[in-house]
Amino acid sequence: MPEPGPLFLPMLAIMAFVVVMGAALLALIWLVSTRAPNRFLRAAAPIAVMLLGLIWLKDTDAGNLIAAxxxxxxxxxxxxxxxxxxxxxxxxxxxxxxxxxxxxxSLFAVGFAFFFVLSGLSMVPWIYWHTPVSNGVIYLVVVAVDLLLAAGVYKGMERIGVLGVNEGCT
Structure with missing residues (x-):
């Protein structure tokens, strides 16, 4: 991997801001979703946010798509x-x-975004064709990887007892 250039620190600051904004979005969607009466409606809000993200990002390049x-x-x-x-x-x-x-x-996703952009993979022609279809495929792969990672993190937290039974929302 090449050495980070002069834009490394500004990119890091922007990604930290994006992580904080993601946490705020998480809190908002959690508040909305917990008021839903059944499980399907609880999952509808997060899925809608992901679909809106895809619609908004369909015309960007692969690096921006991964970062966003x-x-x-x-x-x-x-x-x-x-x-x-x-x-x-x-x-x-x-x-x-x-x-x-x-x-x-989020930290895994930020690390992958930095690796993807700084290594030059975002400009490899067989990964990125700059079409809505290729961006949709990249986005769906990111969704699948993040969902699998989240499931693994939850299983790991359950196994080692992180934030266990008496968690509560105090």
Missing amino acids: SVLFVAPMAALIPPFLFHGFVGPETGIKRIVACDLVV
């Missing part, structure tokens, strides 16, 4: 497993556990 997925996909990937697969992630999954999962998934 930190805002739209990572926080929502932390919300979907507790809402759709309640028994899979543990019975006591509250906002503290969701925020912890979001932090891990």
Whole structure:
């Protein structure tokens, strides 16, 4: 991987801001989703946010698509497993556990975005064709990876007892 250039620190600051904005979006969607009466409607808000992210980003380049997925996909990937697969992630999954999962998934996504852009992979022709279809495929792969990572993080937290039974929202 080449050495970071002069834009490394500004990019890092922007990505930190994006992670914070993602956490704010996570809190907003969590508040809306927890008021829904059934599991399907709880998952509809995070899925809608991810679809709106895809619609908004369909005409950008691959590097921007991966970087912006930190805002739209990572926080929502932390919300979907507790809402759709309640028994899979543990019975006591509250906002503290969701925020912890979001932090891990977002940091992974930021690291991948830096690797993807700085290594030059974002400009490899067979990865990026600059069409809405190729951007949709890249976005769906990011969604799948983030969802699998979130599921793994929840399983790991359950196994080692991080933010366990007495979590609560105090």
